[in-house]
Amino acid sequence: MGKYGVLVGYNGSARSKRALSYAAGMARRSGTALVVVHVSRQNAVAAFFGFEPPVVARNPYCGTQTLAQQLACEDHLSGLSWTLVRCSGVVADELEKAxxxxxxxxxxxxxxxxxxxxxxxxxxxxxxxxAHQPVIVVP
Known part of the structure; x- marks a missing residue:
């Protein structure tokens, strides 16, 4: 088994917080670490035609510390080994790559x-x- 067992997409919404909670429990039960992936959304059609988002939005470190602090305050992540990965692009593609x-x-x-x-x-x-891994969709 690899270092990381569970990967979760997180954007701060209520649905992604429920997915994070489920993923944390799954990682805890399996004894593996959790990878939390935050993708700055990029429009697939705009990317196809070569349009780029503003430079501020492309900065992968913009808001990373704030997001990491927000995640550190989540009760269900306490005592669990987790890492935050930020990337930009089409969300499904980036989650699959991660x-x-x-x-x-x-x-x-x-x-x-x-x-x-x-x-x-x-x-x-x-x-x-x-995806080549099982995908779990949390309501």
Whole structure:
């Protein structure tokens, strides 16, 4: 088993906090570390045509300390080995890459909200189709 067992996508929303809680419990039960991945969203169509976000949004260290402090205050992460990874891009692609890079045994995400996830491809559906690890979607 690799150093990291569970990977979770986190953006600070209520759904991602529930996914984080579930992932922390799963990592604790399996005795592995947790990788928390925060992806700064990039529009896939804009990226295809070469449009770049402003320089401030591309800075991977912008807000990292604040996010790490917020995660450190989460009760369910106390006593658990975890690491924060920040990246920018298409969310499903970046989560899939991180899952391969850290050899995660599972990728955990929160469920998509509203009709947008039904009309367009949701992150969880894209991951379920393409990821090589089990994908767990937390409601």
């Amino acid at each position: 899952g391969r890079k850290y050899r995660a045994n599972a990728i955990i995400v929160g469920r998509s909200r509203g009709a947008g996830g039904k009309l367009f491809r949701s992150i969880s559906r894209t991951l379920m189709r393409r």
